[in-house]
Amino acid sequence: MLEIDNVTMRFGGLKAVKDVSLTVAAGDLAGLIGPNGAGKTTLFNVVCGQLRPSAGRVLFEGRDVTGWKPHRSIRLGLGRTFQITRPFGRLSLLDNVVIGAMCREKSLDRARQAALGRLAQVGLADRAQDTAQNLPLGLRKKLELARILATRPRMLLLDEVMGGLGPREIEEMSRTISQIHGEGVSIVLIEHVMPAVMSLCQRIAVINHGELIAVGSPQDIRADRRVIKAYLGESVAGDSPGGQGSAAASQTAAQAAAQATTASSATEA
Amino acid sequence: MTQAPRSQAPSHQAAPPLAADARTVRDPAAQAQTARDPAAGGGGGAPAGAPDAATPTAEGSSAAGSNDAAASAAAEPGGRLSAAAPAALGLAALLGLPALLEGSPFYLEILALVFLWGAMAGAWNIVSGYAGKFSLGHAAFFGLGAYASSILYARGGVSPWLGIPVGMALSVALAAFIGLVTLRLKGKYMALCTIAFVSLMEILAVHFRDLTGGSEGLMVPYEPGLANLTFANDHEKLVWAYVFAALALGVFLLCRRLERSPLGYRLAALREDEDAAEALGVNTLAVKLTSFGLSAALTSLGGSLYAQYMLWIEPQYVLSMELSTQFALFAIIGGVGSAVGPFLGAGLMFPLLTLSRSAFPGLPPGFNMLVYGLALIVAVLFFPKGLIALGPPLRRLARLIGRTGRARLGRRPAAGETAAGLNAAEGPAGSSHA
Amino acid sequence: MDSSIIWQLAASGLLIGGVYALISIGLTLIFGVMRIVNFAHGEFLMASMFAAYWIHELTGLTPYWSAPLIGLLMFGFGALTHRLIISRTLNSPMVVQIFATVGLGLAMQNLALVFFSGDYRTIRAAAAQAVVRFGPVQVSQSLVAAFGVAVVVSALLLAFVSWTYPGLAIRATVQNRVAARLYGINIERVHLWTFALGSGLVGLAGALISMTYPIYPSAGQNFGLASFVVVVLGGMGSMTGALVGGLLIGLVETVSGFLIGDDLKKAVYFVMFILVLTLRPTGLFGRRGSEEIGIK
Numbered sequence: 001m002l003e004i005d006n007v008t009m010r011f012g013g014l015k016a017v018k019d020v021s022l023t024v025a026a027g028d029l030a031g032l033i034g035p036n037g038a039g040k041t042t043l044f045n046v047v048c049g050q051l052r053p054s055a056g057r058v059l060f061e062g063r064d065v066t067g068w069k070p071h072r073s074i075r076l077g078l079g080r081t082f083q084i085t086r087p088f089g090r091l092s093l094l095d096n097v098v099i100g101a102m103c104r105e106k107s108l109d110r111a112r113q114a115a116l117g118r119l120a121q122v123g124l125a126d127r128a129q130d131t132a133q134n135l136p137l138g139l140r141k142k143l144e145l146a147r148i149l150a151t152r153p154r155m156l157l158l159d160e161v162m163g164g165l166g167p168r169e170i171e172e173m174s175r176t177i178s179q180i181h182g183e184g185v186s187i188v189l190i191e192h193v194m195p196a197v198m199s200l201c202q203r204i205a206v207i208n209h210g211e212l213i214a215v216g217s218p219q220d221i222r223a224d225r226r227v228i229k230a231y232l233g234e235s236v237a238g239d240s241p242g243g244q245g246s247a248a249a250s251q252t253a254a255q256a257a258a259q260a261t262t263a264s265s266a267t268e269a
Numbered sequence: 270m271t272q273a274p275r276s277q278a279p280s281h282q283a284a285p286p287l288a289a290d291a292r293t294v295r296d297p298a299a300q301a302q303t304a305r306d307p308a309a310g311g312g313g314g315a316p317a318g319a320p321d322a323a324t325p326t327a328e329g330s331s332a333a334g335s336n337d338a339a340a341s342a343a344a345e346p347g348g349r350l351s352a353a354a355p356a357a358l359g360l361a362a363l364l365g366l367p368a369l370l371e372g373s374p375f376y377l378e379i380l381a382l383v384f385l386w387g388a389m390a391g392a393w394n395i396v397s398g399y400a401g402k403f404s405l406g407h408a409a410f411f412g413l414g415a416y417a418s419s420i421l422y423a424r425g426g427v428s429p430w431l432g433i434p435v436g437m438a439l440s441v442a443l444a445a446f447i448g449l450v451t452l453r454l455k456g457k458y459m460a461l462c463t464i465a466f467v468s469l470m471e472i473l474a475v476h477f478r479d480l481t482g483g484s485e486g487l488m489v490p491y492e493p494g495l496a497n498l499t500f501a502n503d504h505e506k507l508v509w510a511y512v513f514a515a516l517a518l519g520v521f522l523l524c525r526r527l528e529r530s531p532l533g534y535r536l537a538a539l540r541e542d543e544d545a546a547e548a549l550g551v552n553t554l555a556v557k558l559t560s561f562g563l564s565a566a567l568t569s570l571g572g573s574l575y576a577q578y579m580l581w582i583e584p585q586y587v588l589s590m591e592l593s594t595q596f597a598l599f600a601i602i603g604g605v606g607s608a609v610g611p612f613l614g615a616g617l618m619f620p621l622l623t624l625s626r627s628a629f630p631g632l633p634p635g636f637n638m639l640v641y642g643l644a645l646i647v648a649v650l651f652f653p654k655g656l657i658a659l660g661p662p663l664r665r666l667a668r669l670i671g672r673t674g675r676a677r678l679g680r681r682p683a684a685g686e687t688a689a690g691l692n693a694a695e696g697p698a699g700s701s702h703a
Numbered sequence: 704m705d706s707s708i709i710w711q712l713a714a715s716g717l718l719i720g721g722v723y724a725l726i727s728i729g730l731t732l733i734f735g736v737m738r739i740v741n742f743a744h745g746e747f748l749m750a751s752m753f754a755a756y757w758i759h760e761l762t763g764l765t766p767y768w769s770a771p772l773i774g775l776l777m778f779g780f781g782a783l784t785h786r787l788i789i790s791r792t793l794n795s796p797m798v799v800q801i802f803a804t805v806g807l808g809l810a811m812q813n814l815a816l817v818f819f820s821g822d823y824r825t826i827r828a829a830a831a832q833a834v835v836r837f838g839p840v841q842v843s844q845s846l847v848a849a850f851g852v853a854v855v856v857s858a859l860l861l862a863f864v865s866w867t868y869p870g871l872a873i874r875a876t877v878q879n880r881v882a883a884r885l886y887g888i889n890i891e892r893v894h895l896w897t898f899a900l901g902s903g904l905v906g907l908a909g910a911l912i913s914m915t916y917p918i919y920p921s922a923g924q925n926f927g928l929a930s931f932v933v934v935v936l937g938g939m940g941s942m943t944g945a946l947v948g949g950l951l952i953g954l955v956e957t958v959s960g961f962l963i964g965d966d967l968k969k970a971v972y973f974v975m976f977i978l979v980l981t982l983r984p985t986g987l988f989g990r991r992g993s994e995e996i997g998i999k
Contacts, residue, residue, distance in 0.1 A: 048548065050544070050548075069547065069552075069554075070547045070548045070550075071547050071548075071549075071550050071551055071552045071553070074548070074549065074550040075550065079548070080548060082545065082548070086542045086544065086545035087541075087542075087545075088537065088538055088541035088542055088545065088546075089541055089542075090541060091537055091538075091541060095534065095537070098534060099534050099535070099537075099538045099546065099549055099551065100549045100550070102531055102534060102535070102550070102551075103549065103550030103551070108529075108530075108531060108534075111531075147549060148548075148549065151549060151550055397798075401797065403797060403798065403801050403802075405801075405805065450977060450980065450981045451980070453984065454980060454984065456797040456800070456801065457739070457740045457797070457800060457801050458740070458980070458984075460740075460742075460801050461740060461931055461935075462976070462977065462980050464928065464931075465928070465932075465973045465976045465977055466973075466977070468928060468969075468973055469970055469973040469974070469977075472966065472967065472969055472970045472973070473970065475966060476966050476967055476970075590924070591809070594805060594806075594809055597802060597805075598806075601798065601802060605798060633816070633817045633820075634816060634817075634820075634821070635812075635813035635814075635815075635816030635817045635821075635920070636813070636817055637813075638809055638812070638813040638816075639809075639810055639813035639814055639816075639817055641806075641809060642806045642807065642808070642809030642810030642811070642812075642813060643806070643810050644806070645802055645803075645805065645806030645809065645810075646788065646802075646803055646806035646807055646810065648806075649798060649799050649802045649803050649806065650788065650791050650792075650799065650803060653795075653796070653798065653799060
């Protein structure tokens with residue numbers, strides 16, 4: 001469904017994304033992980049049109065959407081959320097979502113109905129009249145989700161939608177994501193909350209320093225030496241030359257990594 | 270104070286996103302179709318559309334707003350009447366005032382110009398208040414309209430009826446060009462760029478004096494007749510007052526319509542966060558250009574009409590930065606981002622200064638602009654929401670007075686009002702049925 | 704074409720360019736640190752020109768001597784303006800950021816009009832008419848002085864910003880406001896001093912050019928716009944940019960004045976302004992602040 005073809009993104013002398021190729025099939029729930037600054041959000045920006053790649057192509061359902069402005073690719077069903085929430089601050093929650101719904105509904109009435117439905121889906125229906133800029137972080141993330149859902153995406157790119165959430169909110173968000181996936185939306189998730197990623201995603205891609213270093217199932221990724229090295233450094237990865245370190249050592253190392261990232265994201269403001 | 274049910278923003282069309290007042294938007298499922306309430310609709314309270322960081326929900330009135338939203342959807346009889354009152358008043362002013370003032374051309378002209386400047390501030394508001402793209406170059410469109418129709422008429426014998434659309438078309442083209450050029454520029458830098466355009470046009474107007482009359486100005490031929498959009502002396506000012514009143518009404522209604530339309534939502538999205546809007550399917554470029562073009566066309570229309578009214582135009586009047594700032598000033602003082610704000614601002618500032626000029630003839634030149642400048646600073650720093658921020662408190666006061674007044678007078682209930690409804694005005698809150 | 708004309712044009716252009724540079728240095732400094740556009744910048748210049756005029760009228764002091772004093776005066780005025788107005792606009796919505804200084808400029812211009820009338824005034828001093836000759840070239844002495852001061856001031860400012868602690872604080876604020884605050888830098892004070900310093904520089908400039916140009920309430924308007932062009936061309940926040948941009952604009956203006964006439968010459972650099980904003984918003988030496996203008 002989504003084909004990222006040798007995409008490179010250069011900013012002046014810096015290569016934020018180096019020759020990344022990735023495919024996501026329809027119906028997938030995939031994860032994109034990697035240390036901070038690895039280039040994940042940049043990759044999303046390229047896919048969704050916020051950035052034009054220095055090289056490479058992006059194909060969505062067979063169509064070349066490289067460099068397409070976001071409002072065009074939205075029509076095809078390719079949507080995203082932002083890492084730092086961007087609500088329409090002075091508008092109500094309802095109006096925020098209505099704007100998303102408007103790209104699918106011609107009439108404002110139907111758009112409002114759709115918007116209310118989406119707000120209900122994320123549990124914000126009772127706050128429909130509140131002003132967006134007053135929302136706490138967790139609810140802003142939900143609003144972000146409701147908004148993009150209103151555009152009826154077929155593939156959704158979620159950029160750290162759990163960032164800064166507490167454990168219960170994470171659980172709630174995980175369930176919502178599963179639910180959305182169940183409705184037939186393909187999802188790619190950038191996340192640091194490892195337990196969620198491991199349990200939700202069928203396939204995970206790992207990026208470090210702009211390069212794709214591993215792709216596979218959660219188990220594969222957990223044990224992958226290169227992934228461990230990327231997160232924790234050389235010494236923890238063990239010294240076996242192959243892709244798999246000794247099972248036990250890599251297991252504990254991966255668990256430590258998962259816990260470390262969970263702890264840090266939970267304490268994030 | 271007991272809280273009686275009020276007729277609020279009657280339908281889901283109230284408090285549209287351009288007014289950005291979240292408080293009175295209501296659940297469409299609970300709506301009853303009631304009469305359009307222009308007073309409430311005009312922002313339904315301090316429109317957060319006024320680019321102001323202060324959060325509306327922090328105000329006490331927000332609690333009242335959401336209570337009403339939760340209350341019955343039926344209109345309260347007294348409320349419906351008091352809501353219709355401002356609209357009727359406005360219309361009466363438009364129709365009646367000019368005729369009333371016919372005897373004194375001085376006041377008539379002030380009224381006429383209030384309508385014109387209000388309309389121009391309203392047009393400016395479309396791109397600056399609603400879309401959030403602040404322009405300091407609107408005098409370029411005003412002047413372009415003025416010169417286009419005047420040059421075609423004076424030098425080419427083309428009737429202003431044709432010249433005006435030509436001016437509008439040119440202004441739209443210019444607006445599109447400016448919009449594309451300033452595409453990636455953020456707020457203040459875009460404003461800076463628009464200044465460059467106005468200055469450029471002023472220089473060109475002064476330079477090509479064969480065409481434009483240069484800095485001495487251009488005289489518009491006086492050949493009275495409808496075909497030439499010039500009027501004979503006896504009723505001239507009155508007719509023009511009505512013409513400008515019509516323009517003002519047109520701009521006002523257009524803005525109200527815009528606020529409630531899909532385009533209005535998109536403009537609000539563009540204003541709040543352009544990238545997020547784009548990522549939600551809003552074609553920000555198209556929306557930007559559309560609003561700019563619309564704003565430019567209306568401003569150009571005003572400029573052409575002004576030229577026909579004054580029969581004389583000069584670059585320093587119609588193509589000056591001061592004029593641009595004036596449009597902005599009136600809108601800001603009245604309330605940016607609302608349909609009625611620009612008219613309030615024009616209605617307050619322009620007569621105030623013109624009348625004080627005549628009251629104190631010794632005032633030196635530059636006094637008006639000095640006051641405008643100071644007013645702008647004070648308004649923007651201390652009253653960023655503008656005069657309409659006075660709306661909710663005043664309206665509540667008015668309702669309070671109206672209700673107790675009517676009850677005391679023992680007025681007979683009008684059709685549709687029940688005794689219960691009338692009594693409810695004095696008693697504790699309860700639902701009323703129309 | 705007579706080669707002496709070329710030299711004359713070049714000399715005039717560079718000298719005027721130096722003046723533009725001096726006027727723009729303050730603006731670009733303010734922009735770089737505070738990311739604000741002072742729409743009243745031209746009026747600050749006009750105010751200092753009038754100050755030079757009145758000081759000369761009342762005390763006979765030529766602007767060469769009163770320039771430092773006026774610089775100090777405008778420094779104070781800048782600090783006052785910052786306290787009263789600018790500081791309230793920094794985290795405010797766009798309408799406030801733009802129109803507070805637009806209103807200020809309008810008010811200042813018309814205050815001058817009310818008190819001093821729109822008459823053109825000139826400083827009648829021997830120094831004002833003095834002319835210097837370099838070979839085939841003849842230029843006004845005061846312009847040469849202004850140019851000299853521009854170069855010296857730029858150098859001093861660059862040194863200040865690069866080598867002193869306050870300068871370091873300024874640079875830190877430019878690059879990362881939050882981090883600077885976390886490291887103990889008092890951002891509000893940096894802003895205050897920057898705005899005051901920028902205003903002082905404009906004061907200096909105004910005093911120096913008051914002998915070359917007529918003084919009237921709207922005198923600041925053209926210079927103000929020109930300084931915006933210079934700053935954008937050179938790169939907002941870059942002092943080297945202000946210098947180079949100023950010289951460039953001065954040359955362009957002088958040459959186009961020669962080629963297409965005085966009344967159109969200003970049109971040329973407005974066109975340049977629009978072109979730069981469209982094609983290369985970061986300017987020639989674009990620095991960090993310039994991202995805000997163009998690149999999303």
